[in-house]
Structures are given as C-alpha cells and as structure tokens.
Amino acid sequence: MVKITEDIWYWHHNVSECYYHIQLTIKYRRSVFQEYIEKEMNKIISGFIKVYYIVSQTFGYYKNHVHILCRFLPKYSGCQVISLIKSNTLRLLFQRFPEIKRQLWGVEFWSEGYYI
Numbered sequence: 001m002v003k004i005t006e007d008i009w010y011w012h013h014n015v016s017e018c019y020y021h022i023q024l025t026i027k028y029r030r031s032v033f034q035e036y037i038e039k040e041m042n043k044i045i046s047g048f049i050k051v052y053y054i055v056s057q058t059f060g061y062y063k064n065h066v067h068i069l070c071r072f073l074p075k076y077s078g079c080q081v082i083s084l085i086k087s088n089t090l091r092l093l094f095q096r097f098p099e100i101k102r103q104l105w106g107v108e109f110w111s112e113g114y115y116i
Contacts, residue, residue: 009053011074011075014074018071018072020069020070020071021067021116022068022078022082023067023116024086024111026109029065033062033064040092045070048084054071054076054085056070057070057071082116090108090109090110
C-alpha cells in the first residue's frame with residue numbers, strides 16, 4: 001500500500017519524491033493529436049494510478065508528440081513505465097478511434113524512441 005502525503009510517497013521501506021519528464025513521439029511524426037484524442041489519452045493515463053501508481057501531473061500535446069510530467073514508484077524503471085504507457089494507449093486509442101490506424105498505415109502508433 002502506498003501512502004501519499006503531499007509530494008512524498010511512502011511505500012514499504014522506501015520514501016520517494018521523483019518527477020519524470022517523458023516525451024513520446026508518434027510514428028512517422030504524423031500530426032494525429034486533436035482535442036478529442038488528447039482528452040481520451042488524458043483519461044487513459046490518469047487511470048494508471050489505480051493499478052500501477054503512476055500519477056500524471058501535466059500533459060503537453062503538440063501535433064506529433066506529447067510531453068508528460070509524472071511520478072511512479074521506484075519499483076518501476078523508466079523503460080517499464082514508458083512501455084506501459086505506449087502499449088495501453090495504443091490499444092485503447094485504436095479501439096476507440098480506428099481512423100488513427102489508417103493515418104499511420106498499420107498497427108504502430110508510437111515511434112521506437114523516447115525521452116525521459
């Protein structure tokens with residue numbers, strides 16, 4: 001169980017206060033983000049707190065990439081969190097907005113790289 005008091009997280013024998021700036025780019029740098037897609041992505045990522053204790057503080061959307069300021073437990077690596085974000089958003093956005101798949105010519109939404 002995680003106990004969160006203001007900016008400090010207490011989890012078993014750990015105390016943490018880490019913020020991560022993550023930047024993810026859409027495959028082929030396509031301009032996919034529109035307001036309705038941004039709102040849905042906010043809902044998806046905000047739901048991660050229930051399962052993974054990943055808390056997203058701020059989102060910054062541009063036409064072909066997104067910036068996320070988030071916090072997560074030290075039991076996860078940055079790569080694990082990015083994999084969770086990429087796989088879950090890919091699956092749910094393709095289910096809810098199949099037209100995105102046509103814009104990106106297939107089954108990939110995110111480019112392979114990331115910034116953390």
